[in-house]
Amino acid sequence: MRALQLAPLLRNMFAGGAACALALAPGLVPAHHPVTARLALADDGECTYPARPIRSEPWSLQRVMLDQLWQNSQGEGVSVAVIDTGVDARNPQLKDAVDKRDGFDLIDTKGDGTNDTVGHGTKVAGIIAARPAAGTGFVGLAPRATIIPVRQNDDQGNGNAGTLAQAIRKSVAEGAKVINISQDTTGGPGPDPALTQAVQYALSQDVVVVAAAGNDGTGGQQHTTYPAAFPGVLAVGASDRNNERADFSQSGPFVGVAAPGVDMVSTVPIGGQCVDNGTSFAAPYVAAVAALVRAKHHDWHEQQVVAQIEQTAQRVDPGHNNFIGWGVVDPVRALTDDAKPIDEPVPDRSPTQGGAKVQPAALTLGETPQQRAERTATYALCSAAVLVAVIAGGAVVVRDARRRRTTT
Incomplete structure (x- = not known):
């Protein structure tokens, strides 16, 4: 089986401002930028495990009316598989969110998916389902969803397209209704056949698959990344505070929506929170919305859930563009503008559609x-x-x- 290489995008800024890059072995690497395996930019410029709690409410949550959102759904009864570097359940905000019984470890076969030596998967899981806690303004968007921890990669780059495919299939078997993949593959002429089949299998089993678009978008460069670019997968780019594409976020026709991915607060191993950047952390924001929709609409199939998220996104264009897809995800609208399911998003109606045409102003020729x-x-x-x-x-x-x- 061909081993695909995920771009080594792990970086972080230390307190003195120096950048530290961690190059990983060929395989799959978390698709985020810029962070390191063990360090992430926190409020004091440095993060250790455990980290100090971040008391303020993150900007990515300030833009959402959480009370209104959670009146409709909190993700209860929905299992979300986080296929990543593991999820550390010792963090108090994840203790009750992580289901160790269904978790699994493809690096250490005796493990249950909760050994996260990198911290990446723990951050991803927190954005989805971290429980409320005293002393911090951070909480997951779907605080009653259940996380299935899957350790498929590590700081040695032991993950590859084959293990990712295996993790997808096993996640489906463990009952996941949403799968989050904050990784992408590069290095081959096309998608790995085993990975292609695994994604198709998950979709056929009514599972929503959310994947990070990748972080090679600086300068507007476009690259096709997998599994994000597979048909049916909801590919997520990163947006900033202005609802604009983050400069690193990968663009392309496969991007479905964008979500906050800059200065993202989330849980880290043992306890506390840190701040990080990347499409790795935009993807779980959308995976959480998918869990909220699934909890509210049990009879909607995966394609309808994806279409709902895309249709209700905040748009800058009437339709799709290559930078933020159908727009920046709007969690509240996704849960409230839901009178009936749709199978695919449609462009906004122009002023001449479905109503009286706009009458042009009378043409004047000026003075005689x-x-x-x-x-x-x-x-x-x-x-x-x-x-x-x-x-x-x-x-x-x-x-x-x-x-x-x-x-x-």
């Missing part, structure tokens, strides 16, 4: 020569009248002044 002459004459007459009034007023003032001097 005669109108211009009349206007000029009017201006001249008014100016002359003003001048006469000024002169007359001045004469009266002079006369009165002379009379006062004579009297004196």
Whole structure:
């Protein structure tokens, strides 16, 4: 089986501002940028495990009316498989979210998927389903969803397309209704056949597959990344605070939606939170929305869930573009603008569709020569009248002044 290489995009900024890059062995590498395996930018410039709690509410949550969102769904009853570097259930916000019984480890066959020496998978899981906790404003978007921890990769690059395919199939067998893959593959002329078949199998089993688009988009470069580019997979790019594409976010016709992926707060091993960047953390934001939709609409199939997320995204164009897909995901609208399921997103209607046509304003040709002459004459007459009034007023003032001097 051909081993595909995932671009080594693990970086982080230390407190002094120096960048540290971690190059991993050929295989699959978490698709995020920029972070390192063990360090991530936190409020003090450095993150260790455990980390200090971040008390403020992250911007990615401030943009969502959580009370309104959770009136509709909190993801209860939906299992989300996080195929990653494992999920550390020791973090108090993940203790009740992680299902160790269904978790599995493809690197250490005796493991249950909760050994995360990198921290990447723990961050991904937190964005999806971290439980509320005192002392922090961070919480997962689907705080009652269940995480199936899957350790398929590590800081040695032991994951490859084959193990990813195996993880997808086993996640389906363990009951996942949503699968999050914050990884991408490069190095081959096309997608790996085993990975292709595994994704097709998951979709056929009514599983929503969400994947990070990748982080090679700086300068507008476009690359096709897998599994994000497989038909039926919801590929997620990263957006910033202005709902614009993050400069690193991979663009291309396969991008389905964008989601916050800059300065993303999330859980880390043992406890606490750190901040990170990348499409790796935009993908679970969307996977959480998928879990919310699935919990509310048990009878919707996976294609309808994906279409709902794409249709209700905040758009900058009437339809799809290669940078943020159908738009930036809108969790509240996805849960409220849901009167009936749809099978695919459609472009916004133009002003001439479905109603009265917009009537153009009457065309004017400007002044005729005669109108211009009349206007000029009017201006001249008014100016002359003003001048006469000024002169007359001045004469009266002079006369009165002379009379006062004579009297004196």
